[in-house]
Amino acid sequence: MNTWAIGRDYNVWSENVEEFHPKRFIGFVTVQFVLAQLVHCFSWELPNGMKSNDVDMTEVISMGRANHLVAKPTYRLVV
Numbered sequence: 001m002n003t004w005a006i007g008r009d010y011n012v013w014s015e016n017v018e019e020f021h022p023k024r025f026i027g028f029v030t031v032q033f034v035l036a037q038l039v040h041c042f043s044w045e046l047p048n049g050m051k052s053n054d055v056d057m058t059e060v061i062s063m064g065r066a067n068h069l070v071a072k073p074t075y076r077l078v079v
Contacts, residue, residue, distance in 0.1 A: 006033075042073040 008017045012029075012055065015021070047070050055069065 038073075041075065041077050043070045043076045044073055046070075047072045 008014060010017055013021075046055070056067075058063075
């Protein structure tokens with residue numbers, strides 16, 4: 001993807017694309033694009049032979065989890 005062209009596309013930003021506006025680059029659209037690239041370019045697996053049933057996905061209203069979810073990325077696209 002040509003990120004330079006995306007950042008200057010009138011169809012996407014609908015304002016003067018030649019001027020610098022920080023909100024363009026820290027917004028939700030950028031987050032979606034980065035997340036899509038991570039999902040597309042990498043295979044994700046749990047570390048150390050862990051199985052998906054071993055991950056506690058209980059939803060609670062509290063502080064953050066004591067143990068963070070760790071995933072191991074493996075690059076899967078051939079250049």
